[in-house]
Amino acid sequence: MLILVNSKISDLFLPSFLVLIISLTLMIYDNTAIATSQPVQVKVIQKTNLVNDNFSVNAGNDQLLQTLTAFRHQNIFSIKGQNVTTNFKSLMDKANKEGKIQVIVRLNLPFSPEGNLKNDVHRMNQQQSINQTQDLVERSLSHNNVDHMKRFKHVPFMAMRLDSTTLRSLNSSRLISGIYEDRMLSPLDVNTIPLTGTSNAWNLGYTGAGQTIAILDSGVDGTHPFLTGRVVSEACYSTPLQAEDSSLCPNGQTSQTGSRSAVPCSSSLTSCYHGTFVAGIAAGIDPSILPGFAKNANIIAVQVFHKDNNPADCGSSTPCIEAYDSDVLSGLEYVYSLRNNFSIDAVNLSLGGGAFTSNCDSSFPQYKSEFDTLQSVGIATIASSGNDGFSNALIAPACVSSAISVGSTNNADQVSSFTNSASFLSLLAPGESVTSSVPGGGTSVGSGTSFAAPAVTGAWAILKQKNPSATVSTILSALRTTGQSITDPGNGLSFPRIKVDSALESLSCSPTLSGDWSVPSSCTLASSSTAPANVIAQSGAVLTIPNGMRLNIDFTHYHLLVKSGGGVLIKAGGAIN
Numbered sequence: 001m002l003i004l005v006n007s008k009i010s011d012l013f014l015p016s017f018l019v020l021i022i023s024l025t026l027m028i029y030d031n032t033a034i035a036t037s038q039p040v041q042v043k044v045i046q047k048t049n050l051v052n053d054n055f056s057v058n059a060g061n062d063q064l065l066q067t068l069t070a071f072r073h074q075n076i077f078s079i080k081g082q083n084v085t086t087n088f089k090s091l092m093d094k095a096n097k098e099g100k101i102q103v104i105v106r107l108n109l110p111f112s113p114e115g116n117l118k119n120d121v122h123r124m125n126q127q128q129s130i131n132q133t134q135d136l137v138e139r140s141l142s143h144n145n146v147d148h149m150k151r152f153k154h155v156p157f158m159a160m161r162l163d164s165t166t167l168r169s170l171n172s173s174r175l176i177s178g179i180y181e182d183r184m185l186s187p188l189d190v191n192t193i194p195l196t197g198t199s200n201a202w203n204l205g206y207t208g209a210g211q212t213i214a215i216l217d218s219g220v221d222g223t224h225p226f227l228t229g230r231v232v233s234e235a236c237y238s239t240p241l242q243a244e245d246s247s248l249c250p251n252g253q254t255s256q257t258g259s260r261s262a263v264p265c266s267s268s269l270t271s272c273y274h275g276t277f278v279a280g281i282a283a284g285i286d287p288s289i290l291p292g293f294a295k296n297a298n299i300i301a302v303q304v305f306h307k308d309n310n311p312a313d314c315g316s317s318t319p320c321i322e323a324y325d326s327d328v329l330s331g332l333e334y335v336y337s338l339r340n341n342f343s344i345d346a347v348n349l350s351l352g353g354g355a356f357t358s359n360c361d362s363s364f365p366q367y368k369s370e371f372d373t374l375q376s377v378g379i380a381t382i383a384s385s386g387n388d389g390f391s392n393a394l395i396a397p398a399c400v401s402s403a404i405s406v407g408s409t410n411n412a413d414q415v416s417s418f419t420n421s422a423s424f425l426s427l428l429a430p431g432e433s434v435t436s437s438v439p440g441g442g443t444s445v446g447s448g449t450s451f452a453a454p455a456v457t458g459a460w461a462i463l464k465q466k467n468p469s470a471t472v473s474t475i476l477s478a479l480r481t482t483g484q485s486i487t488d489p490g491n492g493l494s495f496p497r498i499k500v501d502s503a504l505e506s507l508s509c510s511p512t513l514s515g516d517w518s519v520p521s522s523c524t525l526a527s528s529s530t531a532p533a534n535v536i537a538q539s540g541a542v543l544t545i546p547n548g549m550r551l552n553i554d555f556t557h558y559h560l561l562v563k564s565g566g567g568v569l570i571k572a573g574g575a576i577n
Contacts, residue, residue: 088179091103092164092167092168095163095164096164099163100145100147100161100163101162101163101164101167101181102148102159102160102161103181103182104180104181104325105157105158105170105178105180106156106180106365107156107157108133108177109133109156111126111155113372113373113376114126114154114376114377115373116376127154130152130156131153140173141160141162144165144169145162145166147160148160148161148239148241150239152330153333154333155329155369156369157329157366157369159182159324159325161241180325180363180364182324183325183353183396184308184323184353185323185324185328185352185353186322186323186351186353187217187218187271187275187305187323187350187450196293196430196455196459196498197501198293198458198459200500201462204501204504205520205541206462206463206521207294207297208295208297208462210296210465210512211294211297211298211343211462212297212300212342212343213345213347213460214300214301214335214347215279215299215300215454215457216304216331216349217274217275217279217304217305217350218248218264218274218304218321219248219262219264219265219272219275219276220262220263221263221264221437221439221441222260222263224276224280224284224437226279226436227276227279227280227299230297231298231301232298232300234259234261234301235257235261235303235331235334236248236249236250236256236261236303236304237249237255237302237327237328237330237331237334238303238304239254239326242310244309245308246309247306248306249303257334262275262301262303264276265321269307269319271320273438273444275301275303276437276439277437277444278450279292279301280443281434281451281455282297282454282455283295283297283299283458292436292454292458293458293462293500294460302331304327304328304331304351305322305323306321306323306327307321308320308321308322325367328349328397332371332374332381335379339377339379343464343512345379345460345461345464346379346457346460347457348383348453348454348457349383349384349397349403351450352386352395352396352397352398353386354395354396355386355390355394355420356393356396356399357422358422359399359400360396363396367396367397367400367403368400368402371397371400371402371403372402375402375472378469378472380460380475381403381404382406382456382457383403384453385408385425386398386419387420387448387449388420389417389420389490390422392422392423393422394420394422394424401424403426404456404472405425405426406427406428406455406456407488407495408428408432408447408449408451409428409429409430409486409497411432413484413486415428415486415487415488415489415490416432416447416449418447418448418449419431421488421493422491423491425493425495426480427479427495427496428483428496429452429455429456429498430452430497431448431450431451433445434447455498456479459498460475462500463478463479463500466507466509467508467509467510469513469529470510470526475503475507478506478507479503481506482499482503483498483499483502485497507526508523508524508525509524509525510525510526510527511529514533516533517532517534517535517536519536519537520538521541522544523541524544525545525546525551525574528549528551528552529552530551530552530553531551531552534558534560535551535553535560536562537561537562537563539566541566542566542569543567543568544569544571545569545570545571545574545576547571547573547574549574549575551576551577552577553576
């Protein structure tokens, strides 16, 4: 073990030409903007009492229900009250008119994001309570007119399609605390790299290498030259609820995972290019055209849209693609399930609808729960603010308080005329006249907040490469505090447009979560840490160990490697051991 401490005299600097060796082996190595559909009227039922259960529940189930509702965790997410009469009537009217309605129900259970729970036992207990309550709900509905039922493993929600009679009964069940319409969402339809300082970050060696981002959209063409070899996992969730609709999963079913399950839908459908375009902005690479932001990051591709043949939904663009909230939630759960397989930094959601003048957590607790669960394990959810030109409202799910909402700027560094903004908008990024990849190997130009959000998603991966242990709030703070302030003339409010190099400079660094830690540019250790393998100070990079910090390296198996021109600076009170 080697401990280098100089607490009384001065800091210790180890350049590549002067190496102190005790038990350490040291080696020296020489298109067109696409707007959202009409604002959606969100229909929410929030239960005000949990009595008069109209379903048949036997005594054994009653006892289980009492056990489940007594189960408690810290940091339980609570739902604020809603106008029950108005929202319930709206849902009942739609169910009566259409015969059935697709809804998302919140189980009457306490809930805490899994990353906030103490250990695996608590996580398993919460998952078990969710699963058991879902069993009870399914059992109670076994004789009712219900289909297309979906269960979620990590959050207390279910989705289903039901008739008005079942809806009325479900509304009075003790098992349920809220009912929400399962809305249909639309895809939202620069040169951005020099403007945002991203090329400076690349020059420092930060390109998103080793990081992974998730794109929940219309599928990704992984054979495109921009994206070849970058898609590391794929899934599809595509539920056609109307008779004339169809799934866009390659197997024709409502879900699919595995290779090529997230291929883009047919080019004959409007917006099938969208996911590939978004992926190219976030993580594409092509030297002939300015690459995407995190040009060396990997991609998890999740296709969440279905083919909609209803002119009432698509208008003149019939047929079109739409996504149900429940399919988006299934996609988020899929990403969460991969948290131990990849270093996942962020999820990109360039979709949505509606208009909300304040945070909408009480209207969308299902999104709040999923976003919080992802954030509890260090994964950010980044969402487009919408293209309606609102000056006081954002679409959902960008309006959820734990989403990173992103508006668009143009090449003149002005707020785009189409972008939605409001006092609770998180960030701005370039989103006009963006060139990116489209299915089949070509490129196109497009504008929209859909294309601003993946700029932030890619930037997120770059920053997480420098500090993999940084929390979502730490990365957001770095982007907000270092961003270029731009005023929206529509409301007089100023928002930060991302400056990746400045945000990168403001971050301290930490070892990778696995594999060798290559230090490409000078940085200061964020906290006492253990390196998983070799530590490599690249040429021109100085790794600083500040006072009170320790860098632990298993010198039995690994080394501290300082390349020519690199160095390690151990400040007074710091140590390597």
